[in-house]
Amino acid sequence: MANVKTRLLKENIAKVLMQLSGITITGSLFLIVGTILYKGLPYLSWEMVSQLPQGGFYIGKEGGILNAILGSLYLGTVSTGLATLIGIPIAIYLNVYVKNGSFLARTSKLIFDVLFGIPSIVYGAIAFSVMIWMGIRASLLGGIITITLLTIPIVVRTIDELLKTIPIDLKHVTSSLGATKWEVAKILLRYIKPGIFTAILLAFGRAIGDVAGVLLTTGFSDNLPIYIDEPAATLPLAIFFQLSSPIPEVQGRAYASALVLTFIILFIVICTHYLASKQKKHKI
Amino acid sequence: MYSLSSIETKETQNIIFPTTQPHIQIKDLNVHIEGKHILKNINLSIPNNSITSIIGPSGCGKTTLLKTLNRLVDDTKGVDVTGSVLVNGEDIYGKHAEVTHIRKKMGLLSQKPFPLPMSIFDNVAYGPRIHGERDKKILKGIVETQLRNVGLWEEVKDRLDASATRLSIGQQQRLCLARGLAVKPEIILGDESTSALDPISTQTIENLLVELKKDYTIVLVTHILRQARRVSDYIIFVYNGEIVEFGKTEDVLLHPKNEITQQYVKGFIT
Ligand SMILES: Nc1ncnc2c1ncn2[C@@H]1O[C@H](COP(=O)(O)OP(=O)(O)OP(=O)(O)O)[C@@H](O)[C@H]1O
Ligand SMILES: [Mg+2]
Numbered sequence: 001m002a003n004v005k006t007r008l009l010k011e012n013i014a015k016v017l018m019q020l021s022g023i024t025i026t027g028s029l030f031l032i033v034g035t036i037l038y039k040g041l042p043y044l045s046w047e048m049v050s051q052l053p054q055g056g057f058y059i060g061k062e063g064g065i066l067n068a069i070l071g072s073l074y075l076g077t078v079s080t081g082l083a084t085l086i087g088i089p090i091a092i093y094l095n096v097y098v099k100n101g102s103f104l105a106r107t108s109k110l111i112f113d114v115l116f117g118i119p120s121i122v123y124g125a126i127a128f129s130v131m132i133w134m135g136i137r138a139s140l141l142g143g144i145i146t147i148t149l150l151t152i153p154i155v156v157r158t159i160d161e162l163l164k165t166i167p168i169d170l171k172h173v174t175s176s177l178g179a180t181k182w183e184v185a186k187i188l189l190r191y192i193k194p195g196i197f198t199a200i201l202l203a204f205g206r207a208i209g210d211v212a213g214v215l216l217t218t219g220f221s222d223n224l225p226i227y228i229d230e231p232a233a234t235l236p237l238a239i240f241f242q243l244s245s246p247i248p249e250v251q252g253r254a255y256a257s258a259l260v261l262t263f264i265i266l267f268i269v270i271c272t273h274y275l276a277s278k279q280k281k282h283k284i
Numbered sequence: 285m286y287s288l289s290s291i292e293t294k295e296t297q298n299i300i301f302p303t304t305q306p307h308i309q310i311k312d313l314n315v316h317i318e319g320k321h322i323l324k325n326i327n328l329s330i331p332n333n334s335i336t337s338i339i340g341p342s343g344c345g346k347t348t349l350l351k352t353l354n355r356l357v358d359d360t361k362g363v364d365v366t367g368s369v370l371v372n373g374e375d376i377y378g379k380h381a382e383v384t385h386i387r388k389k390m391g392l393l394s395q396k397p398f399p400l401p402m403s404i405f406d407n408v409a410y411g412p413r414i415h416g417e418r419d420k421k422i423l424k425g426i427v428e429t430q431l432r433n434v435g436l437w438e439e440v441k442d443r444l445d446a447s448a449t450r451l452s453i454g455q456q457q458r459l460c461l462a463r464g465l466a467v468k469p470e471i472i473l474g475d476e477s478t479s480a481l482d483p484i485s486t487q488t489i490e491n492l493l494v495e496l497k498k499d500y501t502i503v504l505v506t507h508i509l510r511q512a513r514r515v516s517d518y519i520i521f522v523y524n525g526e527i528v529e530f531g532k533t534e535d536v537l538l539h540p541k542n543e544i545t546q547q548y549v550k551g552f553i554t
Contacts, residue, residue, distance in 0.1 A: 100359060100360070100361045101361035167398065168359065169394045169395070169398050170398045170400075171359070172359070172392060173392055173394055173398045173460065174400065175384075176354060176356070176390065176392035176464070176473075177387075177388070177410060177411040177414070177463065178384055178385070178387055178388025178411065178414065178415060178467055179384070179414055180384050180414075183414050187400055187401070190401045190402070191401045
């Protein structure tokens with residue numbers, strides 16, 4: 001048996017390691033946010049967030065990135081919304097309707113694990129070839145479909161994990177009251193409601209920040225994303241294009257765009273936390 | 285309670301029980317879980333309007349036996365059930381058996397209380413609501429009646445809209461009982477329903493169950509012999525997946541016929 005001294009030593013080593021990684025993560029976060037703020041803030045202007053790119057925007061002249069802001073918001077919210085609408089029923093089906101441990105349950109979980117891990121460029125490439133085959137050009141719709149497919153596994157896996165944390169007795173007492181599977185499912189959803197916001201948040205973060213998935217399927221455009229069958233701009237791609245420019249002005253705008261993207265995500269995070277905290281009332 | 289003048293008698297495990305169409309009859313029940321033989325050749329008639337306790341050492345199959353009665357065992361991975369369980373003469377494992385309907389007849393009181401994630405009122409009203417009751421007045425009536433039934437009304441009548449999880453564990457368990465009673469079951473199943481409760485709450489629940497047996501058939505799993513003795517009319521002793529002894533409480537606890545039962549009752553097997 002290890003004596004108290006060595007056990008305490010282990011405890012302290014573990015503690016130091018945890019603190020170190022904590023500091024590293026927090027440090028990197030500050031470094032990233034700091035860099036974006038330092039490099040982007042001077043270029044962030046009302047003009048930039050309220051105007052479309054004017055002639056010469058990409059060589060440092062006037063205009064803004066409103067097209068990309070709206071494009072990303074559009075793409076992010078619609079895809080996340082669709083992924084949630086499709087993903088939650090899938091997770092519910094796998095946990096409530098499919099028999100525990102059955103072939104269908106096991107294979108579908110495996111498939112969603114794999115889909116979860118596939119890089120978005122693969123989704124983009126596959127969607128792109130399908131679109132070519134169907135004669136559809138790069139468009140907002142193509143992007144929405146691709147990003148929805150990309151985020152469904154995130155929703156399914158997160159909700160699935162949440163449903164697994166529910167004690168089986170809750171399911172049992174509910175069905176003992178004569179509840180149908182659908183009614184049981186509704187109780188389970190109510191139980192995990194705060195967690196669902198987290199799932200949506202994760203999906204949204206992935207959806208709005210993805211570059212590879214939209215590169216081939218959505219294209220880019222200087223116009224407002226009004227028509228679903230036309231190419232649309234997105235913030236990550238706008239950042240990418242501007243950052244590749246040799247002109248310092250444009251590079252600065254890339255950081256300003258990154259700042260805008262960060263603000264959007266921050267805003268969504270705050271909203272989700274607020275909504276989730278409102279749901280805790282009946283949590284067991 | 286059972287007049288010997290009952291027309292029909294049935295032999296179960298060598299004990300004669302008068303039967304006036306028992307609520308629950310188990311015939312040649314065998315349960316395998318992932319290939320393991322968990323319940324072996326169970327034949328049993330559970331007497332109506334009385335409390336029957338299932339006792340036995342840990343892992344002997346008490347919970348499994350209880351769960352086969354309302355088909356919650358269906359949820360277990362790799363389970364295989366053969367034989368039949370007749371509830372009011374209808375085989376719940378039969379081809380046309382409808383699980384939702386079967387379960388409604390049997391209230392379940394779990395080991396720990398599991399209030400639904402909603403208010404106290406909604407917990408009790410949940411069952412009647414899903415079964416189609418929409419009238420607010422009637423729902424209010426049901427909630428009050430059932431909360432009074434379990435002696436919770438005075439304690440919660442001013443905070444019916446509060447979350448059920450704010451109640452103490454003992455109150456939650458009584459709430460769960462009220463919630464179960466609100467769907468008008470015929471049978472109450474309890475799996476160590478007092479094991480998470482303090483002595484006072486335990487006593488409250490026990491008294492309630494004794495009170496309720498005039499209207500319900502009650503089956504309890506317990507590993508507390510004193511509790512089995514306090515509340516039950518009949519005892520089923522399960523050992524290693526088999527029913528070793530079944531009879532009147534005094535008979536099984538005070539004059540057990542079987543050697544293993546004797547040892548268990550004396551506390552040699554736990
Ligand atoms: N889901 C399961 N998978 C595999 N084996 C199981 C499962 N559930 C129960 N068993 C086995 O079935 C047997 C009976 O279990 P059961 O839970 O019915 O026992 P119990 O008498 O209720 O015990 P306790 O007093 O500890 O609650 C045990 O040997 C257990 O290991
Ligand atoms: Mg048990």
